[in-house]
Amino acid sequence: MILQQLINGIMLGSVYALIALGYTMVYGVMKFINFAHGDVYMWGAFFAMFLAHFLGGQFLPVLILTMILTGILGVLVERVAYKPLRRAPRLVVTTSALGMSIVLSNLARLLIGSATYPMPKVLAVHDFKLGPSAVINNIQILVLVTAVVLMVLLNWFVNRSRYGKAIRAASEDQETAGLMGVNMDNVVSVTFFVGSSLGGAAGLLVGMYYDAVYSTMGYAAGLKAFTAAILGGIGSIPGAMFGGLLLGIVENFAGAFLSNYRDGIAFLVMILVLLFRPGGLFNAKIYQKRV
Amino acid sequence: MSKKRLTQYVLLAVLLVLVPQFVRSDYALHLMIMVAIYGILVLGLEIILGQTGLFSLGHAAFFGMGSYTSALLVMRLGMPIWLGIVLAVLASGILGFLLGFPTLRLRGDYLAIATLGFGEIFGLILVNWDSLTHGPMGIPGITRPEIFGVVFDKRMYLYLIVLLFILALAAAFRISNSFLGRTFRAIRDDEDAAEFLGIHISKYKILAFIIGGMFAGLAGGFYAHYVTFISPDSFTYEDSETLLAMVFLGGAGTVIGPVVGAVVLVLLPELLSFMVQWRMLVVGVIMVLVMIFRPQGLMGGGMKFLKIKKKEVARIGEKE
Amino acid sequence: MAILEFERASVHFGGVRAVDHVSSEIEQGKITSIIGPNGAGKTTLFNLITGAYKLTQGDIRFRGQSVARLSPHMVHSLGIARTFQNIRLFSSMTVLENIMISTHSKLKPKVLGIFIPGTFKRVEENMKGMAEKVLVLLDLLPKAGYHASALSYGEQRRVEIARALVSDPEIVLLDEPSAGMNVREAKELIKFISQINKDLGKTVVVIEHNMRVVRHISDKIIVLDHGCKIADGVSEEVLRNPKVVEAYLGHSRLTTYAHVR
Numbered sequence: 076m077i078l079q080q081l082i083n084g085i086m087l088g089s090v091y092a093l094i095a096l097g098y099t100m101v102y103g104v105m106k107f108i109n110f111a112h113g114d115v116y117m118w119g120a121f122f123a124m125f126l127a128h129f130l131g132g133q134f135l136p137v138l139i140l141t142m143i144l145t146g147i148l149g150v151l152v153e154r155v156a157y158k159p160l161r162r163a164p165r166l167v168v169t170t171s172a173l174g175m176s177i178v179l180s181n182l183a184r185l186l187i188g189s190a191t192y193p194m195p196k197v198l199a200v201h202d203f204k205l206g207p208s209a210v211i212n213n214i215q216i217l218v219l220v221t222a223v224v225l226m227v228l229l230n231w232f233v234n235r236s237r238y239g240k241a242i243r244a245a246s247e248d249q250e251t252a253g254l255m256g257v258n259m260d261n262v263v264s265v266t267f268f269v270g271s272s273l274g275g276a277a278g279l280l281v282g283m284y285y286d287a288v289y290s291t292m293g294y295a296a297g298l299k300a301f302t303a304a305i306l307g308g309i310g311s312i313p314g315a316m317f318g319g320l321l322l323g324i325v326e327n328f329a330g331a332f333l334s335n336y337r338d339g340i341a342f343l344v345m346i347l348v349l350l351f352r353p354g355g356l357f358n359a360k361i362y363q364k365r366v
Numbered sequence: 367m368s369k370k371r372l373t374q375y376v377l378l379a380v381l382l383v384l385v386p387q388f389v390r391s392d393y394a395l396h397l398m399i400m401v402a403i404y405g406i407l408v409l410g411l412e413i414i415l416g417q418t419g420l421f422s423l424g425h426a427a428f429f430g431m432g433s434y435t436s437a438l439l440v441m442r443l444g445m446p447i448w449l450g451i452v453l454a455v456l457a458s459g460i461l462g463f464l465l466g467f468p469t470l471r472l473r474g475d476y477l478a479i480a481t482l483g484f485g486e487i488f489g490l491i492l493v494n495w496d497s498l499t500h501g502p503m504g505i506p507g508i509t510r511p512e513i514f515g516v517v518f519d520k521r522m523y524l525y526l527i528v529l530l531f532i533l534a535l536a537a538a539f540r541i542s543n544s545f546l547g548r549t550f551r552a553i554r555d556d557e558d559a560a561e562f563l564g565i566h567i568s569k570y571k572i573l574a575f576i577i578g579g580m581f582a583g584l585a586g587g588f589y590a591h592y593v594t595f596i597s598p599d600s601f602t603y604e605d606s607e608t609l610l611a612m613v614f615l616g617g618a619g620t621v622i623g624p625v626v627g628a629v630v631l632v633l634l635p636e637l638l639s640f641m642v643q644w645r646m647l648v649v650g651v652i653m654v655l656v657m658i659f660r661p662q663g664l665m666g667g668g669m670k671f672l673k674i675k676k677k678e679v680a681r682i683g684e685k686e
Numbered sequence: 687m688a689i690l691e692f693e694r695a696s697v698h699f700g701g702v703r704a705v706d707h708v709s710s711e712i713e714q715g716k717i718t719s720i721i722g723p724n725g726a727g728k729t730t731l732f733n734l735i736t737g738a739y740k741l742t743q744g745d746i747r748f749r750g751q752s753v754a755r756l757s758p759h760m761v762h763s764l765g766i767a768r769t770f771q772n773i774r775l776f777s778s779m780t781v782l783e784n785i786m787i788s789t790h791s792k793l794k795p796k797v798l799g800i801f802i803p804g805t806f807k808r809v810e811e812n813m814k815g816m817a818e819k820v821l822v823l824l825d826l827l828p829k830a831g832y833h834a835s836a837l838s839y840g841e842q843r844r845v846e847i848a849r850a851l852v853s854d855p856e857i858v859l860l861d862e863p864s865a866g867m868n869v870r871e872a873k874e875l876i877k878f879i880s881q882i883n884k885d886l887g888k889t890v891v892v893i894e895h896n897m898r899v900v901r902h903i904s905d906k907i908i909v910l911d912h913g914c915k916i917a918d919g920v921s922e923e924v925l926r927n928p929k930v931v932e933a934y935l936g937h938s939r940l941t942t943y944a945h946v947r
Contacts, residue, residue, distance in 0.1 A: 180646075562770075
């Protein structure tokens with residue numbers, strides 16, 4: 076029972092972490108909460124559903140194409156709703172992001188439908204017994220492995236590649252990075268592409284795991300992933316991974332006892348973190364009063 | 367009061383009394399009632415968001431608190447409706463305090479997301495506290511108010527709600543034109559500076575939430591006794607987002623702007639009937655477009671706080 | 687008589703000792719200048735007095751009463767008002783409204799009063815009257831209805847000072863009031879600061895880079911460097927102190943010359 080909850084928690088947590096990375100990368104560079112990210116993730120799940128339908132049981136091509144399509148969607152969202160507001164106050168950008176979130180989720184409802192759709196089978200399901208009462212299936216293993224591989228790749232990208240370094244520089248100090256010859260437009264586009272493509276991957280994985288895709292799935296998942304991002308300290312990539320896992324595990328254990336309030340637990344964690352630890356558990360000081 | 371002002375007021379009053387008399391369609395009466403209810407509701411958010419700059423995404427919770435409080439008190443305890451609504455206003459004010467107090471330190475989008483979380487938790491309680499709220503089934507058959515044994519019909523309800531709306535509007539204008547409104551706007555523009563100038567900002571931020579909550583509670587109480595059926599579905603984050611769009615569309619910080627926003631966003635989807643399905647999409651598109659092209663809103667003239675900041679010119683002798 | 691006393695006042699941010707063991711006094715009715723190179727901790731000292739930061743160690747007393755634990759609005763209502771180095775006027779308000787905000791500590795208006803017609807009118811007129819008086823003093827009355835952002839830089843600085851004066855404080859803390867002013871404006875400022883001091887009887891503490899201003903107005907100078915007090919005393923003496931000359935000129939010759947101009 077405990078082992079099973081732990082497995083489910085780690086599973087769910089690794090997906091939260093993938094989505095949380097999108098929030099945290101954008102926050103790092105642009106310093107605002109991209110409310111639309113949860114809905115980009117939802118679109119990722121729909122892209123995956125269509126791709127899986129046409130390509131059949133080929134996991135890797137579906138994953139890669141989903142990530143590319145979702146990445147492009149993320150860049151489009153940035154171009155339409157945030158780019159004209161590059162120098163506007165944060166309140167304005169946040170509102171625009173909120174509007175974009177509503178647009179994306181309602182477009183999905185109007186264009187595709189408000190039903191819950193099954194994900195076409197990418198793999199046949201096999202169960203593996205782990206001890207007397209814990210079961211793990213190959214889809215869960217695949218979800219976990221994919222999430223870990225993507226995070227390792229991201230780590231490499233951010234720390235080693237040219238664009239990754241530019242993103243890190245822009246997160247530290249946008250103005251200086253700009254003066255040093257970093258093209259901010261490109262950095263922002265790459266940030267949105269990478270963050271959104273990870274969200275898309277999460278969409279595919281969640282769709283496979285629950286065998287369900289629907290137009291409002293971005294809302295709760297987005298909020299929870301955001302919670303994960305602040306748990307680990309928003310703007311910090313390892314923090315988002317850690318926060319995702321922690322939230323997934325906490326939610327699973329607490330949810331086992333209070334099933335009706337399962338979502339409420341995540342929200343409660345969110346509020347508590349915002350109130351008492353807005354800089355995350357490792358407390359990056361972002362709220363020092365400055366005069 | 368000048369003679370001209372007086373004639374204007376008299377004319378307005380005559381119009382308000384006469385117009386409903388000529389409205390024959392039930393549907394038109396219904397729309398006017400909804401506009402007035404949303405007008406009161408959005409004035410509350412105007413005080414929280416427009417005047418004080420507190421990005422609240424949980425306004426539907428105050429609305430729901432008002433509706434449920436009055437409905438439950440009247441249905442369960444047999445309280446008179448008028449008392450129920452008064453207590454609904456108080457309850458929503460208390461909820462404003464409960465939300466405002468812990469979130470004092472949060473700013474901008476952090477506050478937005480925290481209030482969103484509060485709203486969600488409020489919704490979950492409505493759904494899950496079955497024994498009190500009837501859960502997702504909601505509360506049907508809420509009584510309409512009556513006076514001298516006559517139950518209010520739509521036209522009478524319209525008179526009542528318009529009267530309340532005018533009172534609410536007058537109160538909002540009075541707040542905005544007083545030291546209280548100035549203090550709210552000072553907090554919105556620069557809360558640290560305001561504190562150094564002797565403003566007890568915690569007190570005023572909580573007060574903004576309490577006053578905003580009370581407006582929403584009033585709207586909620588009358589909403590419950592008008593539609594006679596409420597359920598958790600009537601008070602979701604989508605409603606909070608719609609209210610936000612009303613405020614920004616009309617012009618945050620202008621008092622009258624958000625009311626205009628409410629008129630537009632209540633009527634628009636109804637007038638273009640194919641849009642009912644598209645309502646939320648329209649809300650989202652409006653939010654993005656307004657932010658890009660007219661962040662000060664339709665009625666906003668001098669709302670500099672939402673305009674794009676000019677790059678600060680470095681001056682000799684200035685450091686940091 | 688000392689109206690404001692620092693007793694080993696210190697504040698540390700992480701490992702940085704922004705203000706370190708500063709002990710000194712501000713004399714009532716005098717003009718005291720705080721000088722020192724950039725990053726010496728001058729503004730931080732203001733922030734400590736006004737309650738923005740909490741002291742790590744030591745104490746600051748106003749009329750013998752500790753202000754170390756008070757929040758900014760409480761310090762203000764005791765009678766210590768300040769301006770900001772980077773002008774912080776409320777951008778959506780007029781000059782008059784900007785100044786009216788600052789009358790809270792003095793008038794302590796009641797919220798429910800706004801719904802009582804007589805009270806509402808009285809409070810508003812009180813606030814307006816107080817603000818207009820200060821505007822006359824600063825020669826800003828014709829600009830009362832302007833949006834703060836429509837004013838020139840020098841005028842905005844004056845509005846800041848007006849905002850500090852309107853609550854009739856005992857101590858006025860001015861954070862680089864001459865920054866960004868031209869020579870003529872700076873001269874007027876000197877005159878005006880003495881006027882605040884002599885005619886209104888205010889105790890003035892001013893952070894200043896412009897040595898001409900400092901020399902002209904100061905009764906006393908406190909010199910900070912790297913968060914520590916390196917000298918204080920009567921102005922001519924302090925400015926000739928070799929330690930001060932070294933710290934000040936040695937660190938930032940360029941800025942000093944830029945100001946002397």
